[in-house]
Amino acid sequence: MPGVSILGTGLAGLGHAGGRTDMEILAQASGRAVRSSGLKMSDIDGVITASLTSGWWTTRVAEYLGLRPRFSESTMFGGSSFIAALITAEMAIHADRCSNVLICYGATPRSTGNNTERNRMRAALDPQPYEHPFRLINPVSSYALAASRHMAEFGTTREQLAEVAVAARAWAELNPDATLREPLTLAEVLDSPMISDPLSVRDCCLVTDGAAAFVVSASDAPQRSDLVPVRVAGVGHAHDHRQISEMPDLTRTAAVASGREAFRRAKMAPTDIDVLEIYDAFTITPIMFLEDLGFCEKGEGGPLAASGRIAPGGDLPMNTNGGGLSCVHPGMYSAFLVVEAVAQLRGEAGARQVPGARTALVHGNGGVFSSQATAILTTTGGGPHE
Amino acid sequence: MKGETAMAQHPPQHPQALESQYFAALRAGRFEIPRCLDCHRTHFYPRVLCPVCGSERIAWIRATGRGTVYGATVVRPRTERPFCAALIDLEEGPRMLSRVLADPPESVRIGARVVLSQHRLEETHPQFELASDADSVRGPVCQA
Numbered sequence: 001m002p003g004v005s006i007l008g009t010g011l012a013g014l015g016h017a018g019g020r021t022d023m024e025i026l027a028q029a030s031g032r033a034v035r036s037s038g039l040k041m042s043d044i045d046g047v048i049t050a051s052l053t054s055g056w057w058t059t060r061v062a063e064y065l066g067l068r069p070r071f072s073e074s075t076m077f078g079g080s081s082f083i084a085a086l087i088t089a090e091m092a093i094h095a096d097r098c099s100n101v102l103i104c105y106g107a108t109p110r111s112t113g114n115n116t117e118r119n120r121m122r123a124a125l126d127p128q129p130y131e132h133p134f135r136l137i138n139p140v141s142s143y144a145l146a147a148s149r150h151m152a153e154f155g156t157t158r159e160q161l162a163e164v165a166v167a168a169r170a171w172a173e174l175n176p177d178a179t180l181r182e183p184l185t186l187a188e189v190l191d192s193p194m195i196s197d198p199l200s201v202r203d204c205c206l207v208t209d210g211a212a213a214f215v216v217s218a219s220d221a222p223q224r225s226d227l228v229p230v231r232v233a234g235v236g237h238a239h240d241h242r243q244i245s246e247m248p249d250l251t252r253t254a255a256v257a258s259g260r261e262a263f264r265r266a267k268m269a270p271t272d273i274d275v276l277e278i279y280d281a282f283t284i285t286p287i288m289f290l291e292d293l294g295f296c297e298k299g300e301g302g303p304l305a306a307s308g309r310i311a312p313g314g315d316l317p318m319n320t321n322g323g324g325l326s327c328v329h330p331g332m333y334s335a336f337l338v339v340e341a342v343a344q345l346r347g348e349a350g351a352r353q354v355p356g357a358r359t360a361l362v363h364g365n366g367g368v369f370s371s372q373a374t375a376i377l378t379t380t381g382g383g384p385h386e
Numbered sequence: 387m388k389g390e391t392a393m394a395q396h397p398p399q400h401p402q403a404l405e406s407q408y409f410a411a412l413r414a415g416r417f418e419i420p421r422c423l424d425c426h427r428t429h430f431y432p433r434v435l436c437p438v439c440g441s442e443r444i445a446w447i448r449a450t451g452r453g454t455v456y457g458a459t460v461v462r463p464r465t466e467r468p469f470c471a472a473l474i475d476l477e478e479g480p481r482m483l484s485r486v487l488a489d490p491p492e493s494v495r496i497g498a499r500v501v502l503s504q505h506r507l508e509e510t511h512p513q514f515e516l517a518s519d520a521d522s523v524r525g526p527v528c529q530a
Contacts, residue, residue, distance in 0.1 A: 129405055129431075130430075130431040130482065130483065131483050133507060133508060133510075133511045134471055134483055134484060134485055134507065134511065135461075135463075136459075136461055136471050136483075137461055137462075137463060141459050141461050141471055144459035144461075145457035145458070145459050145471070145472075145473055146457065147459075148457050148458055148459055148496060149456065149457040149496065152496040152497070193462075194460075194462055195462060196459045196460070196461050196462065196471075197459050197460040197462075197492070198459075199459075243483075244473070244483065245430075245431075245473055245481055245482055245483040246481075250456065250457050250473070
């Protein structure tokens, strides 16, 4: 089978959407993705999206965009949804259910503010009667529990956690679209107010507005001749719990399974990866994913994060847009990982461009380490032109 | 089996949710967790289907209330005093989320032995406290 490729991508409303609604910035990002694919909106016959609140989101999105899709899908895998969606898109295209799939997301939690009523409704619709009564500050506290265990088992330190935030900010300084661009020091991360030990404010991703979209089509379909083909070489998805008390091992995530599957399908290994876009909801998350995806041994994620290898100029460039920690994080982030990876692979990343990047790994995380989706994207091999 | 209470105590046309049974037992001063009559594994939270073997033959057993801290965090709300939230590995095997009552909350260490506290959150939710050496060798602290 020819496999699938990513065509155009689009972003909108990064940081503060300036009064626009979630649907409006989603539509702007989608329009940009479709136009940069060399397609018309009427060429889109498949749509995959997800919402933290609406149960009718896919039909609302299609209605707003004027789509009459032959194939639609929406499963809530939290922040991993838009990488897991690559599996569904690939299957739908191979099954001749559709030709051009639009994968899109948008939300405005920054400009609409912290909505207590909405949070209360979400909790009521997704009850966790054995956890909610203990009134953790979630999701922060659930990740803090995992971080505490990682520190106890492997000697991971707060300084190593903080280095993840410092590296992310160094990348963000190179990205004009990033929300926070002023330099950030290790001491500033360590001295920022604690929310749930050992995670401080600066160990947590931003709450911003933002929308991201991209189009997936068969690799052998005619494409805009000037668009560098970005092949989806392999995708894996796995989940092993919903709430933190049910996570089988607090220091080992389902990224072990999703990563293994993605690498197996791509016939690649971690040494083949030039650039990593790994969901940094909290500073502990990329540390554990670097381990679980095979970039270091279990327990070595802290020292790796602090080694400078993930920062600008390092040999394992990670979260090159500034990540969820410094660039953008509107509730669910994985669509932005894909958009940044594609920019890097097309050599369109400006001052933050990783020279010669040909293969990228994107990894999305959903819930409280609940759902893990990994994809390997590449401009090498397998495409229609080779 | 001794110490086990059948779950189906109510007519089948009005089955009571296991969630309600669990919290009702706590209100009555009993900390009970489910045990599978086929594979003999305990689990938490309560389910009608054993998550290990799929059996529907489940019974409540009285838990000892003893456990070990598997993960811990001091939660610092803006408007409340900081408190320790922890994942507790119960002596019977299953893990649960709870709070450990300790002053200061930072004193709760991973690996610490804990026992069920008589102080419950909002009447029904069980909380733990650090075990003294005597507690860890004595019997259950949860009184019926």
